[in-house]
Amino acid sequence: MRIFFTIVLITISGYLFAQKTDKRKGSYSAYLYAVEKPIKIKDFTLDSTIQSYEDSNIKIVWQYAGSQIGFELTNKLDKTIKVLWDEAAFISVSNETEKIFHKGIKYLDRENSQSPTAIYKGTTLSDLFSPTSYTSYTSGQYGGWNSRPLIPAVTSRWNGKAAFDESLVGRTLKVVLPIKVDEETLEYMFSFKTIFQEKK
Secondary structure: OHHHHHHHHHHHHHHHHHHHOOOOEEEEEEEEEEEEOOOOOOOEEEEOOOOEEEEOOEEEEEEEOOOOEEEEEEEOOOOOEEEOHHHOEEEOOOOOEEOEEEOOOOHHHOOOOOOOEEEOOOOEEEEEEEEHHHEEEEOOOOOEEEEOOOOOOOEOOOOOOEEOOHHHOOOEEEEEEEEEEOOEEEEEEEEEEEEEEEOO
């Protein structure tokens, strides 16, 4: 009789655990929620709904794209500014600092030095970047260059969906983007919060 009750208890416990398991499927993304700006900048606006930050020097709008982050950076000054790629960085959800490479850089050259990008007065730069260590080459018939996602979720090859993982929600990604104005370097750090978006 004791064995019977033990089996029943295990069965019920297993059923209740299965009921509590979150079986949602979807994708992970991130939204801009904070900016560490140069101390000299006092007035700024941050709008998380449209992923934008703006001050007297720049306006930048961000877009999370799985294994990359894209942005549009507008120069509001009456002089040329430069993005210093060799000093820029991505900080992962594990708080690890990663070197990045941006659009136009060949995969084979991603570890090399990258020239600054000039943004002339009143113009906008559209670009995107990825951490260098997240990109790798696989040999073989179905190999090639691949980039792993910035949020480390396992995505199905069949439907592109990932299982819900509570430990991946509410984490922080950061991007350090130094901008040179004349001979001064202004360092911005943009922080993004991870979210899960369910897909039916």
